[in-house]
Amino acid sequence: xxxxxxxxxxxxxxxVCLLLFVACDHQVNNPVKVQKQPDIYPDYIGVTIxxxxxxxxxxxxxxxxxxxxxxxxxxKGGEIHVNGEYADFDIDEWHELTEQxxxxxxxxxxxxxxxxxxxxxxxxKVFVSRFPLEDYGLTYRLIPPGYEIGGPRIGIFQRNIHxxxxxxxxxxxxxxxxxxxxxxxNQTDPSLFTLQIRGEGGGTLIQRDGVQTWLNTxxxxxxxxxxxxxxxxxxxxxxxxxxxxxxxxxxxxxQRIEAYHSFSNIILLDAQTNELxxxxxxxxxxxxxxxxxxxxxxxxxxxxxKSCDVPAEYEKVKCSLCSIPFDAKTGVFGTEVDTLISAxxxxxxxxxxxxxxxxxxxxxxxxxxxxxxxxxxxxxxxLMDMQTREYRPLVEVNSAETDSYHNWSSDSHWFVFSSRRxxxxxxxxYLAGIDEHGNxxxxxxxxxxxxxxxxxxxxDAYNVPDFTKTKVxxxxxxxxxxxxxxxxxxxxxxx
Numbered sequence: 001x002x003x004x005x006x007x008x009x010x011x012x013x014x015x016v017c018l019l020l021f022v023a024c025d026h027q028v029n030n031p032v033k034v035q036k037q038p039d040i041y042p043d044y045i046g047v048t049i050x051x052x053x054x055x056x057x058x059x060x061x062x063x064x065x066x067x068x069x070x071x072x073x074x075x076k077g078g079e080i081h082v083n084g085e086y087a088d089f090d091i092d093e094w095h096e097l098t099e100q101x102x103x104x105x106x107x108x109x110x111x112x113x114x115x116x117x118x119x120x121x122x123x124x125k126v127f128v129s130r131f132p133l134e135d136y137g138l139t140y141r142l143i144p145p146g147y148e149i150g151g152p153r154i155g156i157f158q159r160n161i162h163x164x165x166x167x168x169x170x171x172x173x174x175x176x177x178x179x180x181x182x183x184x185x186n187q188t189d190p191s192l193f194t195l196q197i198r199g200e201g202g203g204t205l206i207q208r209d210g211v212q213t214w215l216n217t218x219x220x221x222x223x224x225x226x227x228x229x230x231x232x233x234x235x236x237x238x239x240x241x242x243x244x245x246x247x248x249x250x251x252x253x254x255q256r257i258e259a260y261h262s263f264s265n266i267i268l269l270d271a272q273t274n275e276l277x278x279x280x281x282x283x284x285x286x287x288x289x290x291x292x293x294x295x296x297x298x299x300x301x302x303x304x305x306k307s308c309d310v311p312a313e314y315e316k317v318k319c320s321l322c323s324i325p326f327d328a329k330t331g332v333f334g335t336e337v338d339t340l341i342s343a344x345x346x347x348x349x350x351x352x353x354x355x356x357x358x359x360x361x362x363x364x365x366x367x368x369x370x371x372x373x374x375x376x377x378x379x380x381x382x383l384m385d386m387q388t389r390e391y392r393p394l395v396e397v398n399s400a401e402t403d404s405y406h407n408w409s410s411d412s413h414w415f416v417f418s419s420r421r422x423x424x425x426x427x428x429x430y431l432a433g434i435d436e437h438g439n440x441x442x443x444x445x446x447x448x449x450x451x452x453x454x455x456x457x458x459x460d461a462y463n464v465p466d467f468t469k470t471k472v473x474x475x476x477x478x479x480x481x482x483x484x485x486x487x488x489x490x491x492x493x494x495x
Contacts, residue, residue: 049128049129052099071109074107076103139190141155180197184231187410192231210473219491230293239300240268243263264287273494276494281337290303299325318348321340321364349367351364363384404419429465
């Protein structure tokens with residue numbers, strides 16, 4: 001028995017010695033000073049973040065990087081030290097550091113080991129905004145490369161932006177053979193949302209406080225079911241575009257695909273009576289698309305383009321940005337259409353208008369052509385001041401590749417958008433802040449635990465992102481039964 005104890009003691013002592021040896025081997029000793037900042041992925045150098053966001057873990061790039069050592073020090077106090085294959089910060093420690101440095105900055109000292117020799121790079125900073133981001137997370141669709149309806153990996157997911165937790169809301173496996181539009185909540189409140197299931201037996205879902213109602217929003221008059229949804233802030237009405245989407249493919253050019261609509265009109269669903277409200281101004285021979293209500297509910301913004309012979313005349317598709325009054329008490333649109341930005345004057349196409357929830361800003365996409373900006377390489381984000389109607393490109397945010405679909409946080413000081421800036425192929429999600437003067441900060445890629453490994457191995461594109469105040473509660477099993485049960489409430493046209 002004594003010998004066994006002695007053996008255990010010896011083994012424990014040996015283990016401690018080995019741990020100490022390994023720890024000493026990973027300590028930064030006599031590093032060579034490098035007169036440049038580190039090449040890191042993602043590029044978080046100089047970004048502005050909200051306190052409490054998921055840790056900005058990063059990889060130091062280079063084929064010969066064996067290990068990294070990072071010290072993050074707050075200008076108002078606090079320090080984190082990590083040492084490993086990449087910068088992997090503890091979530092609780094990171095949250096504490098960012099909360100302690102609201103309105104300040106965090107300085108990162110990065111060392112990397114190459115062939116047994118440590119190198120120390122010039123420090124870089126990350127700024128902690130004075131504006132919080134208290135929303136729970138993001139919803140988005142993940143979709144694999146391909147151009148068919150549905151697919152085995154397509155799904156709507158939600159992500160806690162304060163951690164790395166991602167969960168499915170609804171996956172294709174639950175509604176096999178069907179494609180789905182993304183979950184659209186009412187001004188970031190997921191207790192009320194809608195989504196559209198495409199394909200045979202598809203339908204429009206309205207979920208209110210966990211209760212699912214499935215509708216058929218296609219009628220002989222409207223020709224198609226609703227898509228591109230946007231809720232009226234009252235929660236009674238939801239605006240959709242009723243359209244038909246088509247695709248054409250290029251040969252021998254840098255652009256691979258052109259998506260277009262053969263027709264498109266805007267319809268309004270009264271979710272209390274299951275009636276469609278049609279306005280003559282929103283159901284013309286032109287193509288009305290991408291509706292969005294103002295935060296006070298008195299105005300509907302939308303894009304409109306002249307009908308042309310697509311796909312032959314795809315270069316002629318240019319959208320103007322318009323608005324029309326709306327009376328929520330009567331459910332009636334006005335008769336006067338206001339053109340905020342004219343495609344004739346700009347010779348550009350303006351789409352996806354999204355008003356900030358505080359009513360101050362209107363963010364939209366502008367490209368050379370098209371009412372489907374995600375496939376336009378030159379698509380950029382623009383910002384209009386609703387007090388002056390002056391607008392400008394968000395040069396602080398835009399890239400040389402597609403920057404498109406965007407949405408606001410509930411407090412209107414942060415926005416999320418999709419971008420192909422990394423490789424021109426896959427859309428990834430970026431977040432940026434905006435102050436009371438309309439100045440945007442350098443965007444940062446949605447954080448991941450091991451970002452280089454995650455994004456290199458991800459062959460799905462992010463699509464239609466939006467913020468949610470709280471976690472989405474959704475019964476996918478009930479949705480599956482309803483989709484295959486094919487029982488729908490047929491909407492009627494309000495006389």
